[in-house]
Amino acid sequence: MDIGIDIGGTNMKVGLVDARGRVAARRRLATKASEGPGPALERLGRCIAGLRKGKRVKSIGVGIAGLVDHARGVVRIPPNLPGWDGTKVQEVLKHMTGLPVHCANDANAVTLGEWLYGAGRGCRNLFCLTLGSGVGGGAIVNNKLFLGANHAAGELGHTVIFGNGLVCRCGGRGCVERYAGADYIVRRARQRVKAAIKRARDHRNQIPMFKGIMDKKPGMLVEKFATRLSRLTMKDIGRAARAKDRLALKLVEETGYYLGLGLVNVVALYDPERIVIGGGVSGLGRPLMRAVRKTVFSRIQFFPGRRLEIVFGRLGNDAGIIGATRLGKHMPA
Ligand SMILES: [Zn+2]
Numbered sequence: 001m002d003i004g005i006d007i008g009g010t011n012m013k014v015g016l017v018d019a020r021g022r023v024a025a026r027r028r029l030a031t032k033a034s035e036g037p038g039p040a041l042e043r044l045g046r047c048i049a050g051l052r053k054g055k056r057v058k059s060i061g062v063g064i065a066g067l068v069d070h071a072r073g074v075v076r077i078p079p080n081l082p083g084w085d086g087t088k089v090q091e092v093l094k095h096m097t098g099l100p101v102h103c104a105n106d107a108n109a110v111t112l113g114e115w116l117y118g119a120g121r122g123c124r125n126l127f128c129l130t131l132g133s134g135v136g137g138g139a140i141v142n143n144k145l146f147l148g149a150n151h152a153a154g155e156l157g158h159t160v161i162f163g164n165g166l167v168c169r170c171g172g173r174g175c176v177e178r179y180a181g182a183d184y185i186v187r188r189a190r191q192r193v194k195a196a197i198k199r200a201r202d203h204r205n206q207i208p209m210f211k212g213i214m215d216k217k218p219g220m221l222v223e224k225f226a227t228r229l230s231r232l233t234m235k236d237i238g239r240a241a242r243a244k245d246r247l248a249l250k251l252v253e254e255t256g257y258y259l260g261l262g263l264v265n266v267v268a269l270y271d272p273e274r275i276v277i278g279g280g281v282s283g284l285g286r287p288l289m290r291a292v293r294k295t296v297f298s299r300i301q302f303f304p305g306r307r308l309e310i311v312f313g314r315l316g317n318d319a320g321i322i323g324a325t326r327l328g329k330h331m332p333a
Helices: 037-052 089-097 106-117 176-180 182-206 211-215 220-225 234-242 246-270 285-299 316-324
Strands: 002-007 011-017 023-030 060-064 067-069 074-076 101-105 126-131 135-141 144-146 274-278 309-312
Touching: 002 037, 002 106, 002 316, 011 037, 011 316, 023 037, 023 316, 037 089, 060 089, 060 106, 060 316, 074 089, 089 101, 101 106, 106 126, 106 135, 106 144, 106 274, 106 316, 126 246, 135 176, 135 246, 176 182, 176 246, 182 220, 182 234, 182 246, 220 234, 220 246, 234 246, 234 285, 246 274, 246 285, 274 285, 285 309
Parallel strands: 002 060, 060 101, 126 274, 274 309
Antiparallel strands: 002 011, 011 023, 067 074, 067 101, 126 135, 135 144
């Protein structure tokens, strides 16, 4: 048994993973990122102690939302974990538990999980995209996790799709994440709902005699969130899209388009045989996949016999903890 940990801006997931990559037990803790790394790592330590009781645990693997120095297990500039810059996660957890500890960027852990046990099995060249509040990526190149000179390779979220685009939280402009990250999708959704309400109101004021025109339903998102916009989340957008709400579908389609543009660049650079869209994709499902595929396949260089498929991950939210437990074995030295 090994313990896999996935540290995100909101939650920390901890799992006991067996030799065949199955999760035998899982826990979820609040990260409370604003309190800094100290209390969070202490909570983690207690959680690990509980999970280990009566089990033979060999090692700990940790995926962290941010750049991670794999060799030293130190976190670098994590946008969703304020105050964690420079935190020696490896050293602290090793000291607490006495076990070997391996750390990596969370998207790399997801990539490893999907490659070894999920939708990427058997691939020699694979790219895995993770979609959450951040947009992450990881690459398997020639059967190895590809890390780059600074352990910063595969950062799909900060590849540029609009040269003069909106300012991203990384400081750059026109990044994929600025358009397809969950926070930004939700922000766009709220703006659209607001605009729809305003349109309906203007309409009613202008032409009260043509009642029939506004009989068209305003749609699920507008109806449900008109009076409580701040409650609208990614899950609601996914739910509404599955129920074929027009506004939600449009948002999901746009997201697929932006991600697709990023992936066109990935295909040109890495030439993977499979792209896995992993992580908890917030239930955006088929409409997202349709838009991603449409964008990618209409834009990549096509030649007879080109191998490329785009699929959803199979491990869902467990991918990160499962993959983290295999970092020790699969991380290049
Ligand atoms: Zn960026």
